[in-house]
Amino acid sequence: MRNHDTAPHPSLWTDTAVLAARSALLMARSPTTLLMAAAFPVILLCLLSVSFAKVVMPDASYAHYIDYTVPLFATMGITFATLSTAIAAHTDRTTGFDDRLRTLPISPIAPLAGRIIADTIRNLATLLVVTVVGIGLGFRFTEGITGVIGYLVVPLIYGFGLAWFMVAIALSAASAESAVAVLNAVLLVLSFLSTGFVTIGDLPGWAQPVAEANPITHVIEAMRTFAHGGEPAGLHVLATLGWALGLTLLAGYTAVRVRARQA
Amino acid sequence: MLVVEAEGLHKRFGEVEALRGVDLQVSEGEILGLLGPNGAGKTTTINVLTTLIRPDAGTARVDGIDVIADPAAARGRIGLTGQFAALDDGLTARENLVLFGRLLKLGSAGAWARADELLTEFGLAEVAHRRTGTFSGGMRRRLDLAASMIGRPRVLFLDEPTTGLDPHSRNALWEAVRSLRAEGTTIVLTTQYLAEADELADRIVVIDHGKVIADGTAHELKQRTGGSTCQVGVAESTVDRAQRVLAERWEVSRDELLLTIPAAGPQTLVEVLRLLDEHDVAPTEVGLRQPTLDDVFLALTGRASNPATPATETPAGATAP
Amino acid sequence: MSPTLIPTPQPSFVSDTAQLAGRHLRLMSRRPSSIIGAIVLPLVFAFLFFTVLNGVMERAGVDYAQYVIPAVVLQAMFFSAISASVWAAEDASGGMSARLRSMPISRTAPVLSLLVGELVRALLSLVVLVIAGYGFGFRFERGAGYVLLFVALAIGCAAAACAGYIVLGFAIAKVEQVQAIGGLLYYPLLLVSNLFVPAEAFPGWLQPLVENQPVSRIADALRAVSTLGHEDLGRTILIAVLWIAGLLTAFTFLAPRAFGRVR
Numbered sequence: 002m003r004n005h006d007t008a009p010h011p012s013l014w015t016d017t018a019v020l021a022a023r024s025a026l027l028m029a030r031s032p033t034t035l036l037m038a039a040a041f042p043v044i045l046l047c048l049l050s051v052s053f054a055k056v057v058m059p060d061a062s063y064a065h066y067i068d069y070t071v072p073l074f075a076t077m078g079i080t081f082a083t084l085s086t087a088i089a090a091h092t093d094r095t096t097g098f099d100d101r102l103r104t105l106p107i108s109p110i111a112p113l114a115g116r117i118i119a120d121t122i123r124n125l126a127t128l129l130v131v132t133v134v135g136i137g138l139g140f141r142f143t144e145g146i147t148g149v150i151g152y153l154v155v156p157l158i159y160g161f162g163l164a165w166f167m168v169a170i171a172l173s174a175a176s177a178e179s180a181v182a183v184l185n186a187v188l189l190v191l192s193f194l195s196t197g198f199v200t201i202g203d204l205p206g207w208a209q210p211v212a213e214a215n216p217i218t219h220v221i222e223a224m225r226t227f228a229h230g231g232e233p234a235g236l237h238v239l240a241t242l243g244w245a246l247g248l249t250l251l252a253g254y255t256a257v258r259v260r261a262r263q264a
Numbered sequence: 265m266l267v268v269e270a271e272g273l274h275k276r277f278g279e280v281e282a283l284r285g286v287d288l289q290v291s292e293g294e295i296l297g298l299l300g301p302n303g304a305g306k307t308t309t310i311n312v313l314t315t316l317i318r319p320d321a322g323t324a325r326v327d328g329i330d331v332i333a334d335p336a337a338a339r340g341r342i343g344l345t346g347q348f349a350a351l352d353d354g355l356t357a358r359e360n361l362v363l364f365g366r367l368l369k370l371g372s373a374g375a376w377a378r379a380d381e382l383l384t385e386f387g388l389a390e391v392a393h394r395r396t397g398t399f400s401g402g403m404r405r406r407l408d409l410a411a412s413m414i415g416r417p418r419v420l421f422l423d424e425p426t427t428g429l430d431p432h433s434r435n436a437l438w439e440a441v442r443s444l445r446a447e448g449t450t451i452v453l454t455t456q457y458l459a460e461a462d463e464l465a466d467r468i469v470v471i472d473h474g475k476v477i478a479d480g481t482a483h484e485l486k487q488r489t490g491g492s493t494c495q496v497g498v499a500e501s502t503v504d505r506a507q508r509v510l511a512e513r514w515e516v517s518r519d520e521l522l523l524t525i526p527a528a529g530p531q532t533l534v535e536v537l538r539l540l541d542e543h544d545v546a547p548t549e550v551g552l553r554q555p556t557l558d559d560v561f562l563a564l565t566g567r568a569s570n571p572a573t574p575a576t577e578t579p580a581g582a583t584a585p
Numbered sequence: 586m587s588p589t590l591i592p593t594p595q596p597s598f599v600s601d602t603a604q605l606a607g608r609h610l611r612l613m614s615r616r617p618s619s620i621i622g623a624i625v626l627p628l629v630f631a632f633l634f635f636t637v638l639n640g641v642m643e644r645a646g647v648d649y650a651q652y653v654i655p656a657v658v659l660q661a662m663f664f665s666a667i668s669a670s671v672w673a674a675e676d677a678s679g680g681m682s683a684r685l686r687s688m689p690i691s692r693t694a695p696v697l698s699l700l701v702g703e704l705v706r707a708l709l710s711l712v713v714l715v716i717a718g719y720g721f722g723f724r725f726e727r728g729a730g731y732v733l734l735f736v737a738l739a740i741g742c743a744a745a746a747c748a749g750y751i752v753l754g755f756a757i758a759k760v761e762q763v764q765a766i767g768g769l770l771y772y773p774l775l776l777v778s779n780l781f782v783p784a785e786a787f788p789g790w791l792q793p794l795v796e797n798q799p800v801s802r803i804a805d806a807l808r809a810v811s812t813l814g815h816e817d818l819g820r821t822i823l824i825a826v827l828w829i830a831g832l833l834t835a836f837t838f839l840a841p842r843a844f845g846r847v848r
């Protein structure tokens with residue numbers, strides 16, 4: 002007979018850590034994920050910066066435009082890499098892996114939390130890769146270590162909220178392929194209708210309020226301030242936190258509910 | 265009449281010699297089972313016979329046509345159900361069949377009629393309008409089989425048709441294959457399952473490492489392992505004595521507490537039990553066992569066919585208390 | 586029932602291609618991600634490029650509607666090409682290619698039908714983009730003959746790109762890898778070109794490449810036949826036609842060979 006004391010107990014921390022490690026390992030071994038998370042933003046950074054620089058900032062140097070766009074491409078990298086979060090979550094749902102987890106004596110939050118944590122690690126990697134390449138091209142930090150920390154933390158907070166959103170979609174969508182196609186278009190619109198490529202004044206009048214509300218704008222503007230000063234980052238940080246918190250609560254609630262209903 | 269004749273087929277993929285001189289003959293109306301473990305060269309053989317790859321050496325004729333010299337003509341005589349289903353998930357069952365019918369120049373009306381005929385024959389009439397993406401493995405496999413029958417081929421090639429199917433679907437597919445044979449189609453099927461070859465094939469060709477290592481009916485192959493055996497299980501305290509007693513009359517092989525004796529028939533079983541009884545040995549289990557194709561494989565190659573194959577050698581006899 | 590009721594079927598190049606192209610179009614029309622890729626995504630890009638860059642391009646003296654519609658048309662032609670490579674890989678990795686190759690049908694039909702189907706899709710994208718372009722202010726400024734020339738050049742480019750991507754799809758025969766490699770080809774070809782910004786915006790050392798690569802040359806021709814004021818019209822068109830013809834010849838030579846190699 003098995004002693005009750007030695008029966009496995011759910012442990013939020015251990016379970017989450019184990020599942021986060023699994024997700025991270027799968028990501029590191031998926032060429033598609035690596036491509037989306039690392040190659041894609043670096044390619045865009047190199048190719049788009051070099052082509053847009055003289056058009057957007059005719060009088061400035063390429064390095065100056067790189068300074069302007071590295072936060073954008075880092076954020077776009079994080080944004081589009083979350084599509085692979087959606088795909089992975091959907092795969093776990095349809096292959097029965099989720100069902101197996103449900104039958105194990107583990108914390109019910111761990112499967113979702115594990116995935117989100119693994120995502121955050123991947124996002125940090127994206128951020129570092131893009132920034133290091135950017136530094137090679139002329140990107141500079143001028144605001145010291147606190148600036149660097151702020152620059153790294155803000156997009157991670159945004160990625161955290163977005164990951165919950167993607168998980169919620171993955172748990173509800175019937176077809177991963179269709180969902181990804183739609184999300185891809187939505188994320189493109191979000192990325193472009195921001196202050197990422199051009200300054201707010203160069204956008205048409207109707208698009209300016211859209212860009213001002215866009216979470217990507219807030220993330221990028223906060224990163225720019227943290228990297229090389231300028232107008233205070235406070236409001237942008239608050240807005241990013243607001244978006245992330247809103248997405249986490251809303252999508253997290255949906256995800257947990259959908260998961261419970263599917264049980 | 266021979267419908268398939270292959271001689272000395274060789275095929276090399278870089279380092280791997282997939283075929284090392286395969287000879288094959290299939291008579292009209294026959295079901296030939298091409299049996300071998302994973303990587304034996306079954307698919308490569310089928311691919312050569314269905315014009316998908318050219319062998320490095322050797323000749324192959326299907327229905328009298330040289331498939332290497334005139335692959336285009338051979339394609340009119342064959343049907344292929346490959347290892348992976350060749351269906352479009354986005355099309356309905358009927359649309360899938362009509363497409364192949366059109367490609368075989370049955371015309372629009374002809375393709376529809378033939379599709380309906382096959383859907384009924386393969387028990388898919390009720391799901392004809394459903395997209396095949398929603399089908400179960402067994403339904404897909406049957407539709408795939410139907411698709412290769414559209415042109416009424418002289419020879420049908422089936423590459424591992426039941427791998428991955430549940431027993432019910434497998435039986436349904438076996439039934440379909442048998443009814444095709446009854447209509448006069450010659451069939452070459454590959455399988456890793458010894459029981460399947462036993463069940464379906466008129467003749468079995470065993471292939472291993474790109475070579476044919478045996479050829480015959482299931483019965484003939486079983487004979488090669490030396491016929492049936494009598495098996496007796498005994499308690500540990502009596503096993504040495506039992507072995508000694510039986511060894512006086514028969515050639516006994518021992519595996520832990522199980523003694524095996526070549527059996528001439530049920531009579532041997534009776535004699536074994538009487539002899540043991542005279543020496544106060546109470547068997548824990550006895551049985552008369554027919555050789556399985558697993559034994560055949562073991563006897564031919566000196567190794568087990570495939571660890572994944574479910575064990576089928578349960579002694580077919582009573583168990584003494 | 587006699588097994589030889591029907592005469593041995595004969596391959597027919599036209600009929601087999603038509604049947605298989607019909608299959609391809611039907612499958613695409615039922616795949617939401619194909620429809621999004623053919624219609625929605627090109628529109629989203631047209632809308633985004635126009636919205637984001639129109640302001641800065643006007644400042645640089647470029648009529649961006651005239652400039653960017655040919656660009657997004659070419660981009661959509663590449664979407665068709667990527668789609669072709671994925672379908673080719675799907676056919677090759679499933680059993681479809683093997684079955685078709687073992688059937689008494691035209692040897693070129695399976696490859697050509699993929700091309701034909703994708704060209705129909707490309708034409709649809711083109712029409713949708715031109716209609717949307719008229720909303721942004723794009724106009725065909727030359728006569729009807731030039732409109733036809735515009736269509737012919739765009740579809741010719743689609744044919745060359747599709748043929749190349751079909752070779753890729755059949756040669757590699759794995760969907761994920763084909764998507765990854767196809768994407769890695771697509772970004773430099775489209776972004777290091779004059780598609781979205783003029784060649785002069787690139788650094789000096791890159792300009793010869795940007796100006797002379799085939800995508801830029803074809804874009805030049807599309808702009809020349811749609812917009813008044815281009816010098817050397819005949820020469821511009823000729824260069825584009827030569828590029829298209831050369832690439833198409835090379836790839837159509839390779840495509841059936843790649844198909845024949847499929848496992």
Ligand SMILES: Nc1ncnc2c1ncn2[C@@H]1O[C@H](COP(=O)(O)OP(=O)(O)O)[C@@H](O)[C@H]1O
Pocket residue numbers: 277278280281282300301302303304305306307308309848
């Ligand atoms: N296209 C190929 N390229 C390289 N090796 C191959 C190819 N096709 C088959 N082989 C190799 O040839 C051998 C026989 O393969 P196959 O005919 O598929 O075996 P089976 O169908 O009996 O499992 C295997 O070792 C396999 O790895």
Ligand SMILES: [Mg+2]
Pocket residue numbers: 303306307308347423424
């Ligand atoms: Mg095989």
